[in-house]
Amino acid sequence: MGLVVLLGALAGCGSGESLERFDGPTMGSRYSIQYVRRSAAPGPKEVQAEVESILGQVDRQFSTYRSDSDIERFNALPANSCQLMPGPVLELIRVGEQLSAQSDGSFDLTVEPLLNLWGFGPQSREEKVPTAEALAVVRQRVGYGHLCIDGDRLCKDAAVEVDFNSLAAGYAVDRIAARFKALGIDSYLVEVTGELKAAGRKPDGAAWRIALEEPRDDRRVAERVIEVNGYGVSTSGDYRKYFEQGGKRYSHTFDGRTGTPVLHNLASVTVIHPSALMADGLSTLLLILGPERGWDYAEKHGVGVFFVLRDGDRFLTRTNDTFERISSAKSQ
Secondary structure, three states, X not given: OOEEEEOOOOEOOOOOXXXXXXXXXXXXXXXEEEEEEOOOOOOHHHHHHHHHHHHHHXXXXXXXXXXXXXXXXXXXXXXXXXXXXXXXXXXXXXXXHHHHHHOOOOOOOXXXXXXXXXXXXXXXXXXXXXXXXXXXXXXOOOOHHHEEEEOOEEEEOOOOOOOOOOOHHHHHHHHHHHHHHXXXXXXXXXXXXXXEEEEOOOOOOOOEEEEEEOOOOOOOOEEEEEEEOOEEEEEEEOOOXXXXXXXXXXXXXXXXXXXEEOOOOEEEEEEEEOOHHHHHHHHHHHHHHHHHHHHHHHHHHOOEEEEEEEEOOEEEEEEOHHHHHHOOHHHO
């Protein structure tokens, strides 16, 4: 399931406010911004420069597709190495450790060698099921327990590689939202590679509306429309990157405990959370855990979730009270 922003009117009647929009490429995908410009607010060119400065910094720190990024320079180091890291990288390492501990290691930031082995990673060549021997070798280089923070250094005792794809976009959204607050922008919708956060309302008083798409790879169908104010929203699904072999479907979502793609019938998870960073990480975590363990985690931790499950050629949905409460503008 993906997220689609539903566009509305550009300006309120006689309000002196306008709805500004711009977008651009980032992180191998795109970003899009909408914000309400009031009389003292900066114009779109200035705001876009601020946004792209943040996105550029995030890319330089977290990208696994450029060899000069902070994390790729760390990934290239051998076992028993350390590297000085900027604060944001260490912050996301700590978030990853928290989510790993809470999922008994199912969520893991060090699965990049597995992604490459199965054909989904930046250094992969072919999508295929690896041999048991190849999998055993690569799993020696996977495990969040091999990472350690020592002051302002990130260290590893095995040749692990860190992949922030489950956190970096949500982090970027939160960074942009914080910058907007500093600029006096209090009504906006920020979206980066599908992760988003919305606050306030449009000039005409309407809520920001988001369509949750059915997890199909043949066409786009809206499953549900929600209204968002003050929350981040993230969807993780198994339907964009996958291959089939021997009658089985293998997705790019990996369980760090087993070293293999998840095979359950939970097709997508949408999480709504005050932090876009946490929504991003939690949607991945819950998709890995599956329909039972994921649901129990969400209920235990008070996470608003919308599950879509495969049932033959149909899709079934399940949502909890937390999601229903905070996805309605009437209660915000």
